[in-house]
Amino acid sequence: xxxxxxxxxxxxxxxxxxxxxxxxxxxxxxxxxxxxxxxxxxxxxxxxxxxxxxxxxxxxxxxxxxxxxxxxxxxxxxxxxxxxxxxxxxxxxxxxxxxxxxxxxxxxxxxxxxxxxxxxxxxxxxxxxxxxxxxxxxxxxxxxxxxxxxxxxxxxxxxxxxxxxxxxxxxxxxxxxxxxxxxxxxxxxxxxxxxxxxxxxxxxxxxxxxxxxxxxxxxxxxxxxxxxxxxxxxxxxxxxxxxxxxxxxxxxxxxxxxxxxxxxxxxxxxxxxxxxxxxxxxxxxxxxxxxxxxxxxxxxxxxxxxxxxxxxxxxxxxxxxxxxxxxxxxxxxxxxxxxxxxxxxxxxxxxxxxxxxxxxxxxxxxxxxxxxxxxxxxxxxxxxxxxxxxxxxxxxxxxxxxxxxxxxxxxxxxxxxxxxxxxxxxxxxxxxxxxxxxxxxxxxxxxx
Numbered sequence: 091x092x093x094x095x096x097x098x099x100x101x102x103x104x105x106x107x108x109x110x111x112x113x114x115x116x117x118x119x120x121x122x123x124x125x126x127x128x129x130x131x132x133x134x135x136x137x138x139x140x141x142x143x144x145x146x147x148x149x150x151x152x153x154x155x156x157x158x159x160x161x162x163x164x165x166x167x168x169x170x171x172x173x174x175x176x177x178x179x180x181x182x183x184x185x186x187x188x189x190x191x192x193x194x195x196x197x198x199x200x201x202x203x204x205x206x207x208x209x210x211x212x213x214x215x216x217x218x219x220x221x222x223x224x225x226x227x228x229x230x231x232x233x234x235x236x237x238x239x240x241x242x243x244x245x246x247x248x249x250x251x252x253x254x255x256x257x258x259x260x261x262x263x264x265x266x267x268x269x270x271x272x273x274x275x276x277x278x279x280x281x282x283x284x285x286x287x288x289x290x291x292x293x294x295x296x297x298x299x300x301x302x303x304x305x306x307x308x309x310x311x312x313x314x315x316x317x318x319x320x321x322x323x324x325x326x327x328x329x330x331x332x333x334x335x336x337x338x339x340x341x342x343x344x345x346x347x348x349x350x351x352x353x354x355x356x357x358x359x360x361x362x363x364x365x366x367x368x369x370x371x372x373x374x375x376x377x378x379x380x381x382x383x384x385x386x387x388x389x390x391x392x393x394x395x396x397x398x399x400x401x402x403x404x405x406x407x408x409x410x411x412x413x414x415x416x417x418x419x420x421x422x423x424x425x426x427x428x429x430x431x432x433x434x435x436x437x438x439x440x441x442x443x444x445x446x447x448x449x450x451x452x453x454x455x456x457x458x459x460x461x462x463x464x465x466x467x468x469x470x471x472x473x474x475x476x477x478x479x480x481x482x483x484x485x486x487x488x489x490x491x492x493x494x495x496x497x498x499x500x501x502x503x504x505x506x507x508x509x510x511x512x513x514x515x516x517x518x519x520x521x522x523x524x525x526x527x528x529x530x531x532x533x534x535x536x537x538x
Contacts, residue, residue, distance in 0.1 A: 136233065137189055140181055140226035147213070147223040148174050155217050170216050177209045177223075185230065196235040203230050203243055207250055214254040224251045228281055237289035241282040248277045318525060320503070350378045402437045403429060403464055406444055410462050413448045420459045421448070427466030433525050439498050440464075440473045440520060443506065446491050447475035447518045455479025455516060466524065473520040481510040495520075 156167050184202035188194045207227055213220035227247030234240040253259060258270045354375040397405045403425045414421040432440075444462060451457050457479030465472040495518075496506045504522030 133189075136229055137186065139229050140185065140223075143223045143226045144174070144177060144181070147220045150219050150222075151217050155219050166216060170213065173209060173213050173216075177206070177213070180205055180209060185233075194233060196239070199233055199235070200239060203227070203234060206230060207246055211250050211254070214250075218254065221251060221255055224254075227251070231281070232285055232288060235289075237285055240285040240289070241278065244281045244285065245274065245278045248274045248281075252277070351375060351382065354378060397434070397437055397441055401429075402432060402440060405437075405441055406462060406464060409441070409444060409448070410460075413452070414460075417452045419451070419457060421462065422460075423462045423464070425464045425466075427468070430466055430471075430524055431526050432471065433502075433527050436471070436502050436504075436522050436525060439502050439504075440471065440522065442498055443473055443495050443518065443520045444475060446495050450491055451475075451477045451479060451516075454482075457515065469524055471522050471524050473522075474517060476515060476517045478515045481512050481514050481516050483510075483512060 151170060152167065156163070156170075161167070180202070184198070184205070188198070207224075210220065210224040210227065214224065224247065227250070228244060231240045231243030231247060234243045252270055252273050256266060256270055256273075258266060358372070358375060400408070403423075407423050410421045410423045413419075448460065448462075451460055455477045457477035460475065460477045463472070463474040463476075465474075492506075492508060499506045499520050499522060502522050503525075504520060507519045507521075508516065509519070510516040
């Protein structure tokens with residue numbers, strides 16, 4: 091009784107710890123979810139905004155500005171198109187691909203930024219519409235490291251943008267220059283403060299995001315360990331209980347029946363010698379022998395005889411072939427995936443499900459074909475038993491066999507689904523975790 095109580099407490103403790111781990115995971119996610127979302131949105135802006143601005147500028151130039159000016163496509167349009175093509179390649183290899191591959195480096199990014207700003211100035215000499223594309227420099231400046239270089243990038247972008255927009259280089263009046271300096275200073279200060287704050291906070295946010303990911307991975311790993319410990323404890327308890335029952339049956343019931351048979355045989359010989367009737371003795375002897383056979387069968391049934399000689403796929407194949415010969419129904423077994431060693435508790439449970447399903451087919455289905463499929467998926471093992479029999483109405487199949495089947499599979503951390511309809515056959519599907527002997531998952535086993 092003490093052993094049974096302890097076995098019951100281990101799953102309860104594991105369930106409690108799993109619930110605590112799940113609550114901690116939810117709390118961490120809710121606390122940092124909005125920050126992670128901000129980082130993702132900013133990454134998308136960094137990635138796609140320059141392409142959008144270049145597309146808008148180029149489209150407006152070739153569809154409106156160039157035709158409105160009366161200039162032919164050649165040579166001005168061809169030059170602009172060439173600069174746009176160079177800009178596309180420059181952004182692709184200097185900005186987009188490094189961001190996707192997370193290979194941005196300070197020196198290459200600075201060189202890229204200078205080249206991009208030069209292309210923007212060159213395009214603005216042909217049309218002010220490319221001021222729109224030059225705005226991309228403000229976004230790119232956030233990628234420059236260290237942060238003072240980023241502020242210089244904002245200053246250079248602001249000078250190029252406002253200098254072209256205000257035509258400062260052509261009209262150098264004192265008032266225009268003062269206005270130009272004021273606008274550049276305010277713009278640089280406003281955007282530069284954002285770069286400074288980002289430079290200080292973004293690395294911390296990135297570290298927190300990585301920490302949350304590692305924490306989630308650790309929580310998932312702990313959940314897997316809890317499941318393995320529960321399965322191992324359940325397997326150990328079930329194995330101990332089977333051995334105890336087998337010993338008790340062998341040491342009490344079977345031994346007693348064997349003694350009864352011995353005594354009855356002596357009484358039978360004595361009765362023959364005295365010439366007395368032996369009808370009751372013969373009946374008692376026959377009953378005792380039958381009970382002894384049943385006791386021995388019960389001991390063997392605690393662990394399927396087929397699994398004592400082979401692994402699950404071979405045992406299922408032997409079961410299917412023998413059942414097909416005895417019942418005269420075509421039955422085939424198919425095994426998919428890479429075979430992995432499973433704990434005895436799981437192998438016994440799946441074997442019993444197949445055994446019970448085939449028994450039900452023979453009793454009720456009136457089927458002509460049965461298909462048994464055993465699938466190894468890496469983390470789980472699936473067993474499907476399908477027949478083309480008469481089926482049954484959903485909700486009717488709730489007999490002791492199906493209930494026992496569900497309880498057995500639930501005991502090893504899996505579940506059973508039964509699908510059927512009148513005239514469409516029946517499908518019994520069992521899904522269990524692929525836990526190897528010793529309580530480890532199949533993926534943790536060494537390569538064989």
